[in-house]
Amino acid sequence: MLIEKIKSDGLAHLSYLIGDGGKAAVIDPRRDCEIYVKRAREHGLEITDIFETHRNEDLISGAPVLAEMTGAKVWHGPNADGEVRYAETVREGDCFAFGDIELRVLETPGHTFDHVCYAIHDKGYEDGAVGVFTGDALFVGDVGRTDFYPDQAEKVAGLLFDSLRKIEALGDQAIIYPAHGAGSVCGSGMASREFSTVGHERKNNPRLQIRDRDEFIAAKVAENHYYPPYFNTMERLNLVGGDAAPRIDLPPVLTLDELAECDADRVVDVRPITSFAGAHWPGALSLPESMISAFAGWFLDEDDRLALFAEAEEQAEAAAVHLRRIGYDRLVGVYTGLAPAVAEGKPFARIAYVDHETVAERLDEGRNDWTLLDVRAIDEVEDYAMEGAEHIYVGELNKRLGELDCDRHYTTMCASGARATVAAGWLASNGFEHVDIFLGSVGAWRAHHD
Amino acid sequence: MLIEKIKSDGLAHLSYLIGDGGKAAVIDPRRDCEIYVKRAREHGLEITDIFETHRNEDLISGAPVLAEMTGAKVWHGPNADGEVRYAETVREGDCFAFGDIELRVLETPGHTFDHVCYAIHDKGYEDGAVGVFTGDALFVGDVGRTDFYPDQAEKVAGLLFDSLRKIEALGDQAIIYPAHGAGSVCGSGMASREFSTVGHERKNNPRLQIRDRDEFIAAKVAENHYYPPYFNTMERLNLVGGDAAPRIDLPPVLTLDELAECDADRVVDVRPITSFAGAHWPGALSLPESMISAFAGWFLDEDDRLALFAEAEEQAEAAAVHLRRIGYDRLVGVYTGLAPAVAEGKPFARIAYVDHETVAERLDEGRNDWTLLDVRAIDEVEDYAMEGAEHIYVGELNKRLGELDCDRHYTTMCASGARATVAAGWLASNGFEHVDIFLGSVGAWRAHHD
């Protein structure tokens, strides 16, 4: 009897392979889904069913592609906003057997209306669920966000409260297998730990400590969440079923001439932030590999044709995986090697890092041609704000660009300097010429000035 | 916060890497322990501590080797029969922190006197243990065997009863991480499932349903367990600390001449049983890769020099790993290719498979020069015995060889034919010339004759 977690870093997305007696099921597969087939075979299992806990907003479901690969059926909860075309509908109490494993459906609306959980029972040891796939209803240390239906905010928060009670009713002994871990945009307070039980959450999860329904609704409605524009694309694709990624999903190698002449809408620099700051292709956007999942969807349009700028092929390939998981397939190619490009006569740009002393001096001077621009999330700013800083969340820079003056000098900052570099790259790519970055940002500031 | 299970097939041994905040610990490492270092590094963790739940009988502990590799400290429970030279002693209530993880020691004697468990707490979510490393005290669906101190059988069974209560006191929500899964010789009733919680075991584990101490003791004392001779070697090595396996731990490639002339004490045929039956090197012992862990220790002496006979290099390498985990390091080399050897003029032997009809005929004939030899474990025979069969457990064939007559015709049988092939190979290598194997064995018999 097998259960295996397949994690997608960046998205902090957790999917699962479960099987026994030669048959297997996959819960919430991602788009690049060969891995499920491979792992199943290593255990002598054939995938016959695919279960979704809900319609994902933050990634493309691999269910339709995996179904086509394997002939498996796809199952999805009721009450989807539109018809999920590639899936059949499960309802409360439906049971599915894989050898001695039995999955039982619990309808658990709240995060979305169509959300279901799947309790895991072992027919050989029948007393109580062994575990439960909790999707985006219950995480380790947090519960799902409930901001996707702004006009029904209280209703869905209340539904989630009821759903959590249903999960608790499985008993303390049930292990929880959520759809996301820490770092996901689908919750803000998750623990870094990825193993827990209903019982441990019941005792420790802050949101489960609120036992009053109204109090819970009030708390959920007061939460701040960001909604990147690409979520709309994901929602749409996860109803109709996204295409499979291209068979050879590696972007072609570009020569320097090909990069210079290609008609990409964006050059995306996937190198680490310090490399970008040191020197970069003029106009490139900084989206280091580890930040693509969280930030690409704020800056790139669904149909953008992208050229990747990387240190090495492997880095570009890893970046391409992240891009494809959220639907960016139009990769015109990858170029590596900045110094060689410049040595061929091409121009370069750079953005300076400045330290806490420089920022302190500028603040002291009270310069009026300069703005310290804090691009952290609102929750972080509420937690600790730097006096003198202006706030625009990095993800909202695109839509709020009009609030900024491209002749002004901006120093971007965040918690450490990473998002500040992405922000600075975005500004520079939009014609802002006087931009630098506070490396260390709030961290460094508090270490030296608090 | 990471927890990762590292499983050793064959032994069905489970070890764990756990870490947070840059620091990691390993619980019950196996001898080939580079994997722990590798996995820790992939997560940016440095191994600083190694914990043993008890002195292992069935495998060589990797603790001393891993300690030398990493500089980590080794910890072991109190009451070891002798001093565990490479370890320091932990006691009830001792705590160890790795970032936000806290491990707390529970003394849990029973399986062995020195047995301890390690409860896992998360400092960020403090109410109740998240999990517990249960060693050989509590498995999924079973508890540890208590036959290692025959003169104190009731005492240790009682100690285990008490220890299990201590584990239950951690609460239903605690996930259990045992040292063995199904297939291990350290327990006979384990579930094939490798994930469970204290709560699910409390409700379902047959041994935990016995709530009366005396009744529990009686049940444990009545259990049948086999004790292969190599356990003594393991016990000794796990007190003084086994050597590291050789750096290049691949047995050299042998030419046919080198095989023919080498002074190996045994030629061990690690090919599948059907290959062995079809044709094999005369005198070779059949120990297919997947059966080495369970059966090599019954037939091979601690100091035997072994030549491996394999289909291919990779098979021999996999076999060598299994042999080394239980201390057989003296591998003089590996030879591949039976047909080429015979085509060079070398002799071969074979052992015929016979089917249920042939066995039925012989039984009907009441032949008195022939014995149907059942080599299953006593529990299996008690569960279902074939009329007319004589019983000697495969592992005891060596010691009870004197009870058999090498001029007699034997047909070996077990549940399917696998152990029967090992048994037949052993008999043939000891001069028995009239041996064949009942393929399908009890399974086939019951399918056709019950």
Next chain:
Amino acid sequence: MLIEKIKSDGLAHLSYLIGDGGKAAVIDPRRDCEIYVKRAREHGLEITDIFETHRNEDLISGAPVLAEMTGAKVWHGPNADGEVRYAETVREGDCFAFGDIELRVLETPGHTFDHVCYAIHDKGYEDGAVGVFTGDALFVGDVGRTDFYPDQAEKVAGLLFDSLRKIEALGDQAIIYPAHGAGSVCGSGMASREFSTVGHERKNNPRLQIRDRDEFIAAKVAENHYYPPYFNTMERLNLVGGDAAPRIDLPPVLTLDELAECDADRVVDVRPITSFAGAHWPGALSLPESMISAFAGWFLDEDDRLALFAEAEEQAEAAAVHLRRIGYDRLVGVYTGLAPAVAEGKPFARIAYVDHETVAERLDEGRNDWTLLDVRAIDEVEDYAMEGAEHIYVGELNKRLGELDCDRHYTTMCASGARATVAAGWLASNGFEHVDIFLGSVGAWRAHHD
């Protein structure tokens, strides 16, 4: 500047990746062609051109699939029997540049009418070719077979003679890169060495020692070659362009019931020959992984639906690769585990190996209900024949089955016992009940009786 050999074992097929300055070409790609893209990328190269030396008879060309994957152009020689639909035509003297590499076309008909070679020049070091892709014209130690146009046998042998002179004219310094190594069915006298030069071949290759055109023609026309039926399929596919192999090219895992009930035309046992002899699924054909390339095409029909019987998944996957390279895509699934099947009540069959003494006895007895059946190639029999043996080449057993009597007792033999096992399996699957196999065969015989 890169040149890399990609070898397909079994077929002993050699293909090449060559590149410089960001651009690469592939010579004679196989059907499973992701590897070329992968390797090219590892070197920062983009594949822009694919070259075929001739229309292959023994495998499916990967050119059309690779072209679709990469957008590369495919090039093929003139005088193809029909139009090679996926390729453009190259002619004597055509040049192609990849950075400093220049490939120059030599028309070299003989093996086939459309055969060309590609000389490799380095623009930075211009005096003389560095190497030459010789396809099936010139091998290490042999030259191509010329039996594909039986009614023009002398003509094509003469063309080959002329083509070899053209290759020699490149100079002793040119390294040769042929399309096959030892073990290929495209030549019988190849050296096991896979590196050589025009100069070393000129001095040592037996066929290049014949300097008289008529003498050469006579020698070639006198050669014996076998022509397996699947060659016709390959020829056809390599004109129109074979389909890509399925994206998930792993046959599904079969349960025992699924195996028993599937409508496969053949169960193909891909385990080693000794496993097959020991015990096998009744009716299964023995085609161990390493013999598929050479022998599957004699026994399997183009449209056969195949079930694979293997020791383990990996073995089946490796077998599937070999099957797909020669066009057998209809894999209904794979089953592993013979003993478990028999233990479920399923029947099994076995075929005994006999040794040289037994064969000698039977020959001495002059038994007239028994035939020693030599299944080696005619060249081998002409080299050394065993008195008393009848000869039918293993590959021709299918078509000459009518010459055998299924009530008769046959002992199959070859050089070692491998092909004899395939032959015995074929006979058994066709209802011959009295078959055994001379293990060691001619090798053992000569070691003991010569």
Next chain:
Amino acid sequence: MLIEKIKSDGLAHLSYLIGDGGKAAVIDPRRDCEIYVKRAREHGLEITDIFETHRNEDLISGAPVLAEMTGAKVWHGPNADGEVRYAETVREGDCFAFGDIELRVLETPGHTFDHVCYAIHDKGYEDGAVGVFTGDALFVGDVGRTDFYPDQAEKVAGLLFDSLRKIEALGDQAIIYPAHGAGSVCGSGMASREFSTVGHERKNNPRLQIRDRDEFIAAKVAENHYYPPYFNTMERLNLVGGDAAPRIDLPPVLTLDELAECDADRVVDVRPITSFAGAHWPGALSLPESMISAFAGWFLDEDDRLALFAEAEEQAEAAAVHLRRIGYDRLVGVYTGLAPAVAEGKPFARIAYVDHETVAERLDEGRNDWTLLDVRAIDEVEDYAMEGAEHIYVGELNKRLGELDCDRHYTTMCASGARATVAAGWLASNGFEHVDIFLGSVGAWRAHHD
């Protein structure tokens, strides 16, 4: 019959595995030599002999370690300056057989006095050598340097001339297998192509076009070569035999505190140059992974204890391999993550890249507090010098530091900016505070100003 090239990037070192009939030899193994054992086994070969072509100056020979691993004998040429303790001596005409392969020794002094070549013959095809291991005598497009015995410069150049004639005498058909490819410090004019023959070199290699001995000597004596200080260490170790690298050869993971407090002699930043320029640990030396082999030996002392600063663990591990190949084993650990360190309050440094326009302006201004410092090799400067630049080879900065003024403003330059970054890092780590780097360097300059 197998020949396989094992390449070590960075050093551009080529070693070879050759084998037949179950036995293999390794030519010029590198220090991390598990790979030879692994590859040999994959081909069913056992390594019995190790051949060195000469005493290496640029890397640690793996011969003594590989010999210990495998029990193989090590062979080395005569006339070594001191006794090569781990090797036996071969002499002109000595023969070694591995199956059908025969290696024949040619004494070929010149690059070093002890230099030998090994001609490869195939016993089955005896007319002429198939190939030859040419060590550092003959490369593709170049011949070995002869500057290691400054007081006998003409003598050794003459010896090399004679040795090259001996290699030519093997015949045009012999494939050459040299010990280095393009990028090695052991020759300056090598082709990027790594395959060639004696014949192709005879016709194209510039040094083989000089047929007059005196003219050849004059040309060799006029060459410029650099001799990094670590060469002395290599020479010494390659006489006595270097130790094996540590078994777990991964530097430990450092926390930020551990990095800050460790007693490393040097923090080596192995990130790409643009990352270093963007922001780095103050005092760190820039030695990106791909430049370690060529430059570490100029800046690091034999006994330096090194801390590595990397983007990720894998990068540090790759860097560690390069460091260990040239003897830097004292790795105290690796730290990853610059922005997190700064966010913890640690300081950082950066070095600005400037472009060709800025450099042009400064040159025009004729600033006298500023120096454009060209760190290319003398051959490059002789080929094209930038007016106004001062020249010190990057490798000699350490020894010639006294010629520079740490209060002066320096702009470093090279061909592209890579070596200029290493140079700038070195100056900064030595207290130079006014340093920037001309990105694009001579390449950009010539593109815009020539």
